[in-house]
Amino acid sequence: MLDSLKKIPKTWVFLSLIQICIPLVTHNPYYLKILVMFYIYAIFALSWDLLGGYLGIVSFGHALFFGVSAYTTAILNVRLNWPPILNFPLSILCALLVSLIVAKPTVRLKGHYVALVTFSFPVIVTNIFYAFPMFFGQDLGIPGVGRLSVSRTYDFYIAFIAIWCIYFILKKMINSDTGLILRAIQSNEVAPIACGIDIARIKLKMFMISGMFAGVAGFLYAHVIKIVAPANLGVHMSIEAVVMCIIGGAGTLSGAVFGAIIVTIVNELLRMIEQYRILIFYLLILLIVLFFPKGLKWYIDKMLSFIGTDIRKERGTP
Amino acid sequence: MDMVAKLLIYTFITGSIYCVIALGFSLAFGVAEILNLAHGVYYMISGYLLFTFFMTFQNMYIAIALSIVCTTIFGAFSYLVIHNVIDSTFRTLLATFAIGGAVSEILFIIYGVSTHGMPNIIEGSIIIFGVPIIKQALLSAIVALFALFAFVYILNKTDIGREMRAVAQNVEIAKLAGINIGRVKFITVTIAAFLASVAGVFYLPLQTLYPAVWMKITILSFVIVVLGGMGSIKGIVASYIIAFSEYATTLAFAEGSYIKEGVYLLILIFILMFRPQGLFGKHLGPLEVQV
Numbered sequence: 001m002l003d004s005l006k007k008i009p010k011t012w013v014f015l016s017l018i019q020i021c022i023p024l025v026t027h028n029p030y031y032l033k034i035l036v037m038f039y040i041y042a043i044f045a046l047s048w049d050l051l052g053g054y055l056g057i058v059s060f061g062h063a064l065f066f067g068v069s070a071y072t073t074a075i076l077n078v079r080l081n082w083p084p085i086l087n088f089p090l091s092i093l094c095a096l097l098v099s100l101i102v103a104k105p106t107v108r109l110k111g112h113y114v115a116l117v118t119f120s121f122p123v124i125v126t127n128i129f130y131a132f133p134m135f136f137g138q139d140l141g142i143p144g145v146g147r148l149s150v151s152r153t154y155d156f157y158i159a160f161i162a163i164w165c166i167y168f169i170l171k172k173m174i175n176s177d178t179g180l181i182l183r184a185i186q187s188n189e190v191a192p193i194a195c196g197i198d199i200a201r202i203k204l205k206m207f208m209i210s211g212m213f214a215g216v217a218g219f220l221y222a223h224v225i226k227i228v229a230p231a232n233l234g235v236h237m238s239i240e241a242v243v244m245c246i247i248g249g250a251g252t253l254s255g256a257v258f259g260a261i262i263v264t265i266v267n268e269l270l271r272m273i274e275q276y277r278i279l280i281f282y283l284l285i286l287l288i289v290l291f292f293p294k295g296l297k298w299y300i301d302k303m304l305s306f307i308g309t310d311i312r313k314e315r316g317t318p
Numbered sequence: 319m320d321m322v323a324k325l326l327i328y329t330f331i332t333g334s335i336y337c338v339i340a341l342g343f344s345l346a347f348g349v350a351e352i353l354n355l356a357h358g359v360y361y362m363i364s365g366y367l368l369f370t371f372f373m374t375f376q377n378m379y380i381a382i383a384l385s386i387v388c389t390t391i392f393g394a395f396s397y398l399v400i401h402n403v404i405d406s407t408f409r410t411l412l413a414t415f416a417i418g419g420a421v422s423e424i425l426f427i428i429y430g431v432s433t434h435g436m437p438n439i440i441e442g443s444i445i446i447f448g449v450p451i452i453k454q455a456l457l458s459a460i461v462a463l464f465a466l467f468a469f470v471y472i473l474n475k476t477d478i479g480r481e482m483r484a485v486a487q488n489v490e491i492a493k494l495a496g497i498n499i500g501r502v503k504f505i506t507v508t509i510a511a512f513l514a515s516v517a518g519v520f521y522l523p524l525q526t527l528y529p530a531v532w533m534k535i536t537i538l539s540f541v542i543v544v545l546g547g548m549g550s551i552k553g554i555v556a557s558y559i560i561a562f563s564e565y566a567t568t569l570a571f572a573e574g575s576y577i578k579e580g581v582y583l584l585i586l587i588f589i590l591m592f593r594p595q596g597l598f599g600k601h602l603g604p605l606e607v608q609v
Contacts, residue, residue: 112353115411116540117587117590120583120586127576131576131577132573243412276423290400290402293409
């Protein structure tokens with residue numbers, strides 16, 4: 001028992017303690033909200049990274065699961081006045097169903113086609129939303145979604161527990177046989193097939209898990225931001241997931257979280273020049289893609305190595 | 319009967335425009351292996367430039383010529399921006415998407431939500447087979463077909479066309495034959511932008527233009543290209559199928575105009591599930607597309 005306690009990484013405990021103590025130190029609702037947003041984005045990034053970084057399925061429509069879950073809880077909350085607790089399993093279920101629908105054609109395709117198909121699904125669903133404006137609300141979506149809990153502090157702890165659990169689950173999964181299989185599939189699909197592994201089923205399972213976690217992020221988002229709109233399913237949101245993971249390095253969990261930190265900070269800083277925010281965002285994406293292929297974090301680590309810090313193991317970037 | 323004639327003629331006109339747009343996308347993919355998500359941008363900026371040049375010079379002909387030239391230059395520029403990342407599908411997709419998003423935002427900042435007030439080159443409408451057609455629409459279809467045939471001629475009869483076909487078939491052998499691959503890819507993307515802008519300057523005065531239209535056009539292009547078969551010129555006829563599906567959807571459903579994009583995307587998904595090589599594409603083996 002003491003042995004397994006020793007295996008818990010010290011940095012993890014340290015960081016967790018710091019995060020738990022944050023609401024005790026500051027009651028500023030703005031900071032707490034930023035942190036909750038960061039957790040939501042981090043969950044979203046982690047869910048993308050499972051598919052994109054470890055399995056090699058680069059999903060350009062991940063916001064679909066996020067948005068469907070957000071819309072489900074919003075509709076149930078606003079139209080039927082159901083409380084968030086009740087909506088949670090239903091939102092996750094909807095995200096799960098959608099991920100199955102998306103997975104069905106996607107797992108058998110490769111490369112360009114995966115990107116196109118995953119890109120298309122959110123557009124189809126957005127079209128459906130626009131076709132029934134009474135039910136889904138139009139461009140402005142559904143406002144007036146209820147709070148997650150009675151105070152920002154509770155929101156914070158809920159989000160923190162959520163990401164902690166998800167990170168833990170993913171880390172366990174990556175470090176087990178499943179993780180090996182995932183990396184094998186990414187490198188060369190023929191090898192696991194030859195070993196008798198049913199890749200289609202594994203991909204489907206990973207899609208489901210990824211969809212569920214994205215759904216968790218979407219659910220939290222709906223109740224924290226209190227309004228959902230078609231933009232939440234849109235390509236901009238999906239691209240944010242991709243960007244977070246490439247900033248941090250696609251094949252690592254902590255990289256996804258790091259990417260989420262950077263993106264949250266940059267988004268908030270850019271809000272000062274709201275008019276140019278999205279433009280600068282896209283230009284930054286262009287810069288990163290063109291000049292930092294291994295993810296920003298890799299280069300930062302390399303620079304830090306001159307001061308004697310560990311370089312993370314190099315992961316494949318698609 | 320009246321309805322059928324309308325449907326056929328409108329399909330023909332819109333389909334021809336889509337042919338030219340999708341042709342550019344197909345080229346970029348077939349020859350240069352670039353899935354250019356910014357393809358819709360060429361079409362879109364040709365419209366915005368047309369508006370600006372017309373406002374400045376008050377002469378439609380100058381405006382058209384300048385728009386086409388500037389858009390083509392922009393196409394060349396976009397290739398230069400991404401030419402280092404072409405090898406990686408993922409990075410190309412992200413980079414081209416970022417270009418598209420950035421241009422869209424710039425246009426939004428400069429122009430606001432939409433533009434209006436561009437006169438057509440030829441005013442008025444004409445009746446063919448009992449169907450009223452706007453003359454500008456007919457003109458754009460004719461120009462589109464002309465551009466299409468001109469391009470097919472270039473592809474088959476000129477040196478550069480031969481080089482493009484060679485690079486599309488087998489890059490390594492083309493290199494061995496002494497073809498400058500970079501140059502060919504560059505010219506391909508430039509031609510793609512040129513074709514899209516030709517379609518744009520004639521057809522866009524009839525449409526509502528807004529900064530987000532590039533995504534719709536890009537989606538349209540790749541649906542047509544996948545349906546027709548990636549890398550196949552014959553496959554461009556799929557544009558007529560897609561144009562038809564758009565009109566059919568609008569007529570068949572009350573909210574048709576909202577879901578027509580969804581409908582042809584569903585078509586895309588079905589094609590990729592059951593016949594991924596499209597209508598005329600090469601038969602794709604198990605390791606190329608599917609597991």
